[in-house]
Amino acid sequence: MKRTLDTGNAAITEGAIIAGCRLFAGYPITPATEIAENMSRRLPQVGGYYLQAEDELAALHICVGASLGGLKAMTATSGPGYILYADPYGWAIGSEIPVVIVNAQRVGPVSGITGAPGQGEFYLSRYPTQGGNFETIVLAPNSVQEAFTLTVEAFYLAERFRTPVTLLADQLVTDGWETLIIPETEEEIQAMGLKVIPRRINEGPEFYPATDEIDIPPVVLGHNTGAACSDWTPTAEGYDTEEVEWQHKHAYRLIYKIRNHKDLITRYESYFLEDDPEVILVSYGSPSRVVKSAVKAAREKGLKVGGLRLISLWPFPDEIFTKTAKYLSVELNYDGQLVREVQRAMPKGSEVHFMGKCGELPTVAELMELIEALIKGQPLKAKPWEMEAW
């Protein structure tokens, strides 16, 4: 094992290479540029290809095209580029082509603040393209080490489910420096529990079977399998069709291949949940680090507080919200995104509250104040995260 001090950007690069990524196409954007730079240096060393695309539309299309030819591929961006992925993202979902997409979230909307962390693309990562009739897979690291392991996991899930997987990071995870441990041999990769599967080739004639099964190899062109893949609704053989019956089958497959195998995707961490928490803090990504400190500090004070940290965001893990409690969603946005899903998923009799920050992490002190107020049943005082205060 190699133990270093490095950034999330470097961790993602090394994770991708270990997962077998051999093509990266990107477009410079803060704070994801460093992933592209790292890839441009590292990929040729392992026989892989780096391309700078004319825009993000082209970047993801190039990745998907390479994947269609059998290469594992990845791109990385931030919010303004992620929105431009809508077109190829949808194509890859519909044609069921594996690809990995990194979004280092910053403050928005649009360009916002380039070098500050945000969490504004929670819902966009659920609906990264139009048309509906699909589920997405989204993973959210909260540390440099996890950025590494979840990148490997993202490639693994992309292959098994043959769909794009978004690694929804934020600027603090990608730009932050931390201890990073990287395996150097096959044994070490296995010892770390990392799973890597090679690309398989669908030999046909059923390229789009009407089933919720996973582990069906994707279409790979160039092997004269007679494959057909397109942006249109496909028949099992991949022909474009306007028959509603095939649309039903296609939608069923895109939705239920993920919903019916959710257990392979869902990952979360919980703190003090078995210990009758009155208040449960919910978070993902870098704010969850502060939340964990706050929950521990509250417990040390004897306050009945617990925490839920989502590692997989989509499909949303409704089933982990089993406790009736006062929920507090802690996010890096002011509009409240994760909180809406918490409200939907929490058991009857629960309360839901929201704390949003923008461009910087909350502090343990801020969270403690809110926790104490919630436990005492006091209304949350006007604070900068409540829009009225502005």
Place this chain on the structure above:
Amino acid sequence: MAKRTEVLVSGFGGQGVVRIGQALSLAAVYQGLYTTMLISHGTETRGGYVRSQVVMSEEPIDSPVVENPDYFCALSKAAYNRFKHLVSHGVIIYDPGYVEPDPNLNVKQIPLNARDLAEKELGRELFANAIVMGALSKLMSGLLDKDIVIKAMLERIPRFHEENKKAFELGYSLL
């Protein structure tokens, strides 16, 4: 909470704020500690500050936010004024070339004339950050070995190794 050590270094762009943080963090890695470092920058172009928040611990680190620094190193007036109130039990190391200390603060404040010394003793302002690193290394010697901090510093600074080592020793000897 597990025993953690928090270091906040802040100043303006070009002072080596990021480098100081990196060297300390890297030294922590070499000592087998867990460490995190957040860098806030970009704002210096708007007259703001650059900030490195370094946390070290023997256990995995939860919050990477420095809320209560054990060591706050202030290299500009703006940084000092913005973060001085975070310090409750720690020490503030400030460069009097930039910072006028607040006499009302009830914490230990140590002046470190890094910019002037770098210019006078080593001929270039450039070496001020190595002086700061030396001083911090002395203050943190219960946690980080001096030799390891030097090794980490030299890995993060590509040039002028001899001068930087000298500057480091100077900083180390001052406190």
Place this chain on the structure above:
Amino acid sequence: MDYLATKYLRPRKIPSTACSGCGLGQIHKKVVKAIDELGLDVGDVVWGTGIGCAGRQTFATWKGDNFAGTHGRVYALATGLRIALPPNKKIILTVGDGDAFGIGFNHLLNCARRNVDLTVIVCDNLGYMSTGGQYGWTTPEGYRTDSSPYGMWEPNWMQGGRDVLNILREAGATFLARHTSIEGQEAVESIKKAILNKGFSLVHMPYPCVTNFAERALGSRRPAVMYKWFKERTVKLNERVDEKALGDIYFRTGIYYDASNSRPEFAEALRNRVAEIQRRFR
């Protein structure tokens, strides 16, 4: 088309769903004929398409491997595919004028700049015909469409001293030709050269749309009227014409620019570069 169709195309897709009288089939047949005359097999070609009449009608007609990209982005998709596929596989794209010269023009130009080994056949029905007939970037000046009811007034890529092929040449394309669908073997020969160029090739092929273009622009859906209009406006590159007398758009046909195999092909150059860097790090 019997012999060629049996050899290369899928029975399921014959006859095509194109409108009766559509000129697209003429282009499709010429591309398949060129492939046949080059002695290529089904497995030698991966066939891609865009969106619109050209994309929809030619998608999954090829017996081998097929793909249809999003509107205007098939050039970027094909760039990624080109890197992944063995160099001896031909990638042929049949796309429309809106796809290539409108929504996808940026990506098309970047493919030309990179000299990606692709053969792009732009099947040009002079506007957006699959959506009912709106003007596009090659619609002749003054002609009526559903979105230019008073006549096409925007500058197009074809008249007023502009020629889209000149732009592509400047961008770095290594083979460029134009033929109308009503031309014969000379068009097939150009397509063959386009396929043989190891680099970015484009053949611009205007063709008659009797259902929408002819109806609005010429006031008739009779194929004879549309084909006569095309025939009058198909002029060989070296042919002398009285431009003033014609006073209208015309299509200069032939090989515009042939710099085949004169510039490094993108994917090959990338592979060589990567191999060289890899050697250094071994």
